[in-house]
Structure formats: C-alpha cells, structure tokens
Amino acid sequence: MLKRRLAGYAEEHSMGFKAIGVAFDWDPAGGVEHLRKFGQFDEIATGSHWGNTLAVTYLWPEDSVPAMTPQVLVYERLFTTPSDSTIRPSFSESDLELLARASGLTSILEFAQSKAVLPDSMGIGN
Numbered sequence: 001m002l003k004r005r006l007a008g009y010a011e012e013h014s015m016g017f018k019a020i021g022v023a024f025d026w027d028p029a030g031g032v033e034h035l036r037k038f039g040q041f042d043e044i045a046t047g048s049h050w051g052n053t054l055a056v057t058y059l060w061p062e063d064s065v066p067a068m069t070p071q072v073l074v075y076e077r078l079f080t081t082p083s084d085s086t087i088r089p090s091f092s093e094s095d096l097e098l099l100a101r102a103s104g105l106t107s108i109l110e111f112a113q114s115k116a117v118l119p120d121s122m123g124i125g126n
Contacts, residue, residue: 002112003039006074016079018042022054024069058096065101072108074100 003019010017021041023031031046045054050067058073059065065073078095102111 002072002108015076020044020054020058022046022052022059024049024052024055065098066103068103070103070105070108072100072102072111073098 007017007019009015019041021035021038021044023034023044023046025031025034025046026049028047032044035041035044035046045052058075059071060067065071076095076097076099077093080092080094100111102108
C-alpha cells in the first residue's frame with residue numbers, strides 16, 4: 001500500500017520511483033528471506049550487518065535516522081544519465097534529500113495509513 005502510494009505520487013510529479021530493501025543480516029540469504037515478507041523491491045542490499053553498503057550510504061549519514069530497524073525512508077535525489085552514448089556511460093547521483101522517515105512498526109503503520117504520505121511543506125500528500 002505505501003509503496004504504491006509513493007509510486008503514484010512520483011508518477012503524478014514526473015519522477016521515477018524505486019523501492020529499495022536493506023537487510024542487516026550478516027548472511028545475505030537470510031536478509032533476502034527477511035525482505036520477502038515486505039513484498040517486491042526494485043533493488044535489495046543485504047549482508048554485512050550494520051556495515052551494509054546502502055546503509056552506510058543512505059542511513060548513517062543522516063543524523064535524524066536512528067540506528068534501528070525496521071525503517072521507511074523517503075529520499076528525493078537527482079539521478080543523471082549520460083547524454084552521449086558514444087562515450088563510456090557515467091551515471092551519477094546528487095542532491096540527496098531526506099523527505100520523510102518512519103522508524104519502528106507503530107510509526108511505519110501510522111505513516112502508511114496517513115493521508116499525507118510526505119510532509120505538506122513539500123507539497124506532497126492527500
């Protein structure tokens with residue numbers, strides 16, 4: 001439900017949407033099994049416990065994100081694709097901004113059930 005609403009918002013605003021699942025299991029197979037409980041993801045990252053590459057990239061640089069699971073984080077980012085296909089492709093990411101987060105089951109359920117999925121100040125919701 002939440003992923004569909006966020007994807008719908010992104011489509012309405014001519015944005016892309018990607019659901020990424022991150023599991024902190026030491027064993028990648030255990031993380032994959034855990035993430036299956038939450039439906040489909042466009043990408044997953046699992047293994048390496050708290051040193052998981054995507055956790056290091058998206059969770060730990062944010063002071064406002066507690067070191068706990070489960071969490072839902074909504075970021076806006078600028079993803080740049082190469083304009084000239086004759087050269088080696090060079091993809092990049094910039095302007096990463098945390099729009100919303102929910103930590104813990106109760107908070108995530110409230111976040112998913114609320115009409116305003118993202119902060120009103122962002123012009124998102126309803």
